[in-house]
């Protein structure tokens with residue numbers, strides 16, 4: 001954890017916290033006042049993104065379809081595959097709500113982070129009790145990258161986009177596989193919308 005001065009905020013992130021069983025208890029015991037920010041995107045796209053990342057490190061990986069299904073003909077999804085399991089957000093949130101009230105959380109839409117980065121960053125700044133210093137003026141849409149980038153990051157006069165491993169093209173997945181996964185996630189997504197009081201528009 002980085003050290004901070006009075007009046008500064010310490011921030012720490014890893015994609016694993018939200019899905020790690022022991023994390024809520026450990027964080028609660030460290031500081032029960034911690035504010036928690038969770039970035040979520042459509043779990044189907046998330047699973048494909050996760051697969052794309054693993055595939056980039058291991059080109060001999062079986063196909064997405066082979067990993068996602070326990071039985072392709074019956075459409076039985078393999079929930080033990082982490083790329084699938086991580087997207088069951090309602091289940092993970094349930095675990096966190098044993099320790100932290102909903103008011104400690106901010107759920108950021110991964111989709112809106114791309115379509116309206118300043119809007120989502122506005123919500124983050126409000127949640128953290130910060131002045132809205134990061135605004136529209138700080139972002140531009142980079143056509144080559146296909147994503148928003150920062151115009152002038154702190155301490156640099158040059159624009160900056162996220163690295164090559166963020167915003168990679170995804171492999172083409174059969175529409176029926178996508179549809180079956182959408183169906184699989186629908187009840188969990190509905191539960192998640194209900195728990196958070198936010199409709200993320202994935203269904």
Ligand SMILES: Nc1ncnc2c1ncn2[C@@H]1O[C@H](COP(=O)(O)OS(=O)(=O)O)[C@@H](OP(=O)(O)O)[C@H]1O
Pocket residue numbers: 014015048049050052110113114147148149161162165166167168
């Ligand atoms: N501005 C901008 N530039 C590039 N990428 C962006 C941006 N905003 C959001 N995204 C999406 O972030 C996805 C990668 O985030 P990760 O969750 O994999 O990152 S991390 O594991 O937490 O480090 C990455 O997923 P993939 O598209 O699957 O690569 C992007 O869709």
